[in-house]
Amino acid sequence: MRDPRAIDRTSVAVVDNHDALFPGIEGLVSRPGSGLVHVGSFTSVPPVLALDSAPDVVVLDLLLGRQDEKSTSWIPQLTARGSVVVVHTSEERPVELRRAVRAGAAGLALKNDGAASLLEVVRECAAGGFGCTSTLARALITDETLVAQLSPREVETLSGIDDGLTRQQIARRLGIEEGTVRSYVKEVRRKYVELGREVTNASSLVREATRDGYLD
CATH class of the missing domain: 1.10.10.10 (Winged helix-like DNA-binding domain superfamily/Winged helix DNA-binding domain)
Structure with missing residues (x-):
């Protein structure tokens, strides 16, 4: 488990299908006192894997590319390099989200829950916990009566x-x-x-x- 004190040095990369979201997330991560350092925003995973140093946290959209290809298969490669993966998505179908968790995702941030809650989840996951942005997000991946x-x-x-x-x-x-x-x-x-x-x-x-x- 990551030492909670390392949160002050947590590097964050963002991978999202919509680059229009980058400024907002980058501004949030780079906010003074956030304890986070933004190291790059990308629309696909390979550039993240090509970085000299693996980011501490990768905020990963579940759907990438023009064909909305699922990014779940990339999660094991990201975690193998030492990155913690936080899924940041508008997807609310339980099976897809649970596949991401089984693949190694350490947290779930629903885009509808807002940027501030994303920051909290990134911090929690970087400190070694499992974070969700809302009660709904947690239920989608844990409540067996939903699916x-x-x-x-x-x-x-x-x-x-x-x-x-x-x-x-x-x-x-x-x-x-x-x-x-x-x-x-x-x-x-x-x-x-x-x-x-x-x-x-x-x-x-x-x-x-x-x-x-x-x-x-």
Whole structure:
């Protein structure tokens, strides 16, 4: 765990899909008395990895590039260099956020929570803690009642439905029996009903899985 006293020397890099946000975040980090030092703002991760010294904290947008590619896969590389990663995002789908935490993110800052709360989370994570900008942010990554726990096969089945495939075609794609596909659909429906979600057909199952972040 990082020595809390090191907060006075914490270097911060920002990676965000929208460079229009850079001035605001840079000004916040560079504010006198913040205890933070801004070392650069970037629209992609490779330039951060190319820095001679790894930043103490990387504030990372979850979606990057023109195609809004997920940045989760970069988190292990950033943490391997010794950086603490704080996800700064407008994404509020629990599954996507939890993937980022499992990949090694040390904190979550929702963009809607404002810049001041981001600063608090950066400080908390730099000191070795796990920070969230709000009760909602923490719930999105910890509250098991917010999201159905779907298995990989159940997600693959829903993906097939989303692609417009019949159950028979899904069975062929997955190399399973058509009856197994029906069982997966039935189990997914049960899980969403237990959460109080209104699911009446296959399309509504796809809708809820997309809402949670299992499907794009």
